[in-house]
Amino acid sequence: MDTTPTKVSETTQSPKVCRICYSQADHQVYEVREMQFGTREPFQYFECCECKCLQPVYVPADLSRYYPATYESLNQQPPDNFRGAIKNKLKAFKTRFAISGRGYLGRFLEATRPKSDPGIKALSLIKPSRHARILDVGCGSGHRLYELKNAGFHRLLGVDPFIRSDIHYPNGLTIKKQTLEEVEGDWDVIMFHHSFEHLIDPLAALKLASKLVVSGGTCLIRVPTTSSWAWETYREHWAQIDAPRHIIIPSEQGLALLASHAGFNVEQVEFDSTEFQFLASMFYRDDIAWNEARSRADLQPMFHTNSTSSFKQDAEKLNRQRRGDQLVCVMRKA
Numbered sequence: 001m002d003t004t005p006t007k008v009s010e011t012t013q014s015p016k017v018c019r020i021c022y023s024q025a026d027h028q029v030y031e032v033r034e035m036q037f038g039t040r041e042p043f044q045y046f047e048c049c050e051c052k053c054l055q056p057v058y059v060p061a062d063l064s065r066y067y068p069a070t071y072e073s074l075n076q077q078p079p080d081n082f083r084g085a086i087k088n089k090l091k092a093f094k095t096r097f098a099i100s101g102r103g104y105l106g107r108f109l110e111a112t113r114p115k116s117d118p119g120i121k122a123l124s125l126i127k128p129s130r131h132a133r134i135l136d137v138g139c140g141s142g143h144r145l146y147e148l149k150n151a152g153f154h155r156l157l158g159v160d161p162f163i164r165s166d167i168h169y170p171n172g173l174t175i176k177k178q179t180l181e182e183v184e185g186d187w188d189v190i191m192f193h194h195s196f197e198h199l200i201d202p203l204a205a206l207k208l209a210s211k212l213v214v215s216g217g218t219c220l221i222r223v224p225t226t227s228s229w230a231w232e233t234y235r236e237h238w239a240q241i242d243a244p245r246h247i248i249i250p251s252e253q254g255l256a257l258l259a260s261h262a263g264f265n266v267e268q269v270e271f272d273s274t275e276f277q278f279l280a281s282m283f284y285r286d287d288i289a290w291n292e293a294r295s296r297a298d299l300q301p302m303f304h305t306n307s308t309s310s311f312k313q314d315a316e317k318l319n320r321q322r323r324g325d326q327l328v329c330v331m332r333k334a
Contacts, residue, residue, distance in 0.1 A: 030046070031236060038292050052251035063244070073160075078143040098123075100127055120148075133189070136159070138192060145158045158174070159177075180205055186214050225250060229318050238277075239283075255329055271324035279308065
C-alpha cells in the first residue's frame with residue numbers, strides 16, 4: 001500500500017504547507033537573510049512543527065540569480081589540484097584508502113597529510129568498487145568526481161543545472177548541465193553531496209533516484225540538518241540555512257520519512273559537521289557576511305588552524321553525540 005501523504009494542490013495550498021510531511025499546522029516562522037554574499041535580502045523560513053524540517057515560505061521564482069559564477073562549487077577548477085604524475089599517484093592511494101580502509105601507503109598519507117575530502121570519506125560507508133556506476137547530482141564543476149577518476153573509478157557522471165555548459169575534462173570525466181530528470185541509465189550509487197537541500201521537491205528527486213538506481217543500489221545524501229545543536233542555538237543566524245539557496249533542510253526524522261516514501265531503507269546515518277557551523281554563524285549573528293569575513297584583514301586570524309582548533313574539537317564532540325549540523329545518510333533501494 002502506498003502511504004505517501006496526499007499532496008495539496010499547488011494552486012490551492014497555503015505557502016506554509018510542509019514539503020516533507022504536508023502538515024498545515026501553525027509552523028514557527030523565522031526571517032533569514034542572505035549572508036553568504038552579503039546582499040542581506042530577507043526571506044521567511046518556517047520549521048515544520050511535525051517533522052521539524054526547515055524550508056522557505058516562498059521559493060524565489062528565479063533561483064539561478066543566487067548562483068553567480070563566483071559560487072564556490074561552480075568556480076572550482078579541479079585540474080588545478082592534479083598537476084604532476086607522482087603527486088596524482090599518491091593522491092590516488094590516499095583516496096582509495098579513504099574509501100576502502102585498505103592500503104599501507106594510503107594509511108600513511110592519510111595520517112601525515114591534510115585529511116581527505118569529507119565527501120570522499122563518506123563513500124567509506126558503502127565502499128563502492130572502482131567499477132561501480134556512480135552519479136553525482138548537483139556536483140558543480142565536479143571536483144569530487146575528478147578525485148575519484150584520478151583514483152581509478154571510471155564509470156562516473158556528474159550533473160548540475162547551474163554550470164554554464166557541459167564540461168569535458170581531458171581525463172575523460174564529463175559533467176553535464178542537466179537536472180536529475182534528464183539523466184538516463186542504471187546506476188549503482190547516486191550521490192547528493194550538499195545538493196539535496198537545494199531541491200524544490202525532494203520527494204520527487206528521491207523517487208527519480210529510486211528509478212535510476214539498480215536493485216540493491218545505494219543513495220548517499222550529505223545534507224545540513226535541523227537535528228542539531230547549531231540550529232537550536234543560532235536559529236535564523238545559523239549559516240547552514242544559506243537563504244535562499246537551501247530549500248529543504250531536513251531533520252533526521254524528515255529524511256527517514258522521505259526515504260520510506262521513495263522506496264529506500266535508511267541503512268546508516270553519521271554526522272560530519274565542521275567548525276564552519278560556529279565560525280560562520282557567529283559572523284552572521286554579528287551582521288558580517290561570509291565573503292566579507294574572508295576579505296577582512298582583522299578577521300583573518302580566526303580562520304587559522306590554531307584559532308579554530310577548539311571549534312574543530314567541539315564539532316567532533318557534537319558529531320559523536322549525533323548533534324552536528326550536517327549528516328551523511330546511506331539509503332538502500334528496497
